[in-house]
Amino acid sequence: MNNEVVKYHNDINKISFGNFKEKELDLFFSICFKLKEQGTDQIMLNFSELKDLIGENKNPKRLKTYIDNLNKKLAMINHQIEIEKNVFERFVLFTNIRTDFNKKILIVKVNEQFSYTLNNLIATYTKFDLMEFVSLKSSYSKNTFKLLKQWESKRNRTFKIEEFKELLGIPESYKMSVIDSRVIKPIITELPQYFKNLKLEKIKTGRKISHLKFTWEKDIKKIKDVQKIELEIMETLNNIIEQARKNRFLSQILTDKNIYKLTEMYEENQLKKGLKYIYKIVKKEVPSFAYLLRIIETGIEEQEIEIKIKDNKKEFINQGQNKIEKNFLEEEDPIYAMFLEATEEEKEPVIKKAKERYIKEIGVEELTGMYVKFFEKSKRSIIIKILKGE
Structure with a gap:
């Protein structure tokens, strides 16, 4: 067993597992490991796989006892969430647990309301090595x-x-x-x-x-050195992300990867506006990431129009602030400053490479329309990575 990482929302730590015995705890968190990022799809686990995960290979009959006891205890565990202010809902963690001792398989399905604890995790989560836990x-x-x-x-x-x-x-x-x-x-x-x-x-x-x-x-x-980028997101933004994922039509499209793309494309305040908007407005399945962007962009534009009406000086202030930030960043990063001093001919292949990388990252065919604006926001960081050979 190598680097089996269990990862779940911190809400699971609010549940008492005091009546679980050692191997029952091993089984539960082995199931969490297998269900991680699986949505609410039904998942099938072979007994042999479970035996390897919990390190129980000496006595196969014991596994049957552990699974039987675990099933009984899982049926009694429930969880409470606050769906609105002072409005709470309680539900069981798993809607279906089926044990087939003939075929030696365990079939588990997570309750849709509980799936947020094991899926699309960005922040406020617990992560540990299953092998260490089992030991x-x-x-x-x-x-x-x-x-x-x-x-x-x-x-x-x-x-x-x-x-x-x-x-x-x-x-x-x-x-x-x-x-x-x-x-x-x-x-x-x-x-x-x-x-x-x-x-x-x-x-x-x-x-x-x-x-x-x-x-x-x-x-x-x-x-x-964890290959997957772990985002450090302000708590307020994370709360908005978690709220948006409670809209069942958004839970599948707001993956870690797509949230990372959004944080690259938008400033934090813009992203907050966009996420709040889609949480309220989306009432059907979102077919693609590009479609999601169009809805977010509409939400941001509508709210920014309202802000401009209230404060016509805002655009001027933002332009000035962006200029200050740009100058500051150029001073802080000598590699980018050197790039800016290069000739247009020298810059051209680097910018071309940056565009190609950006197109590949966001999964579109070409850089047109609103994607041009998004690229301009991300261009500096991409160019620096290219110049550093990353």
């Missing part, structure tokens, strides 16, 4: 592992003691001394191999322990 022996270690992975960038996480108990399924009857021996001990024993210099601080309020604070350090050795 842990304690269910308390496994549950803490995934919770801490959510905070990998900050490398600290403080839990209220009641929250910690609920998320890990710690019995209410456990006193702190029992929690230390049965819960904390395996966590502190197992997790430091994946969280460098992991430390646990018990914070008291009065005489009682009220919070548990985990801290760890960045492990340079484990940093990998």
Whole structure:
């Protein structure tokens, strides 16, 4: 098993898996791994594949028990989301779980309302290596592992003691001394191999322990060169993206790749306007990315017309700001500054190559109409990449 990365929306970390045993947790997150970016399509898993993922090859009969127990527990798990302000909806995670012990297959389908947790993930997600997760022996270690992975960038996480108990399924009857021996001990024993210099601080309020604070350090050795571009998006924009994806006609077209294209084409404020517009206006399937662009462009133009009516100075201010930003960027990047000083003949093959790369990236046949404007916005960054040999 090499680099099987589990990736899901942080909302899954709000669900308590405290009643799941070790192998049941391995199975659940193995299924999440297989369902990642699969939409709501039904997926079939062979028992042999599951055995490899959870490392259970010694006793095939045990797998049947694990799957049977998992099915029962999955049927009891549900999730709540806020669809509008103060309007909540609760639903089961999977609409269909079918186990065929004759053919040795497991068939799973994600609830459409729950699919956002496993599909089109841009930000606010948890990511970890399935092999590392499976290698842990304690269910308390496994549950803490995934919770801490959510905070990998900050490398600290403080839990209220009641929250910690609920998320890990710690019995209410456990006193702190029992929690230390049965819960904390395996966590502190197992997790430091994946969280460098992991430390646990018990914070008291009065005489009682009220919070548990985990801290760890960045492990340079484990940093990998991830080929897929991970976007760092402002929280407000990400919230708008997540909202737009709740429109069922947009969920399939707003993939990671297409969102990246949109962030290259539009400035953040424009993209916010466009996404808000399509969320409200789209009432049928969007056949292509080009069609999506036309709707977004219409939304941006309509809202910008309203802004211009309210403030006729806005265009002048924006032009001035764009000029300042352009000069600043040219000063900050000597490679691009040198390119600007070149002759038109020297620039021509580079610009041609930049256009070809841009056409290929956005998936159109030629650079016409609105795509010319989009190219001009992205031209500088593409040229710099070409000059750097990227």
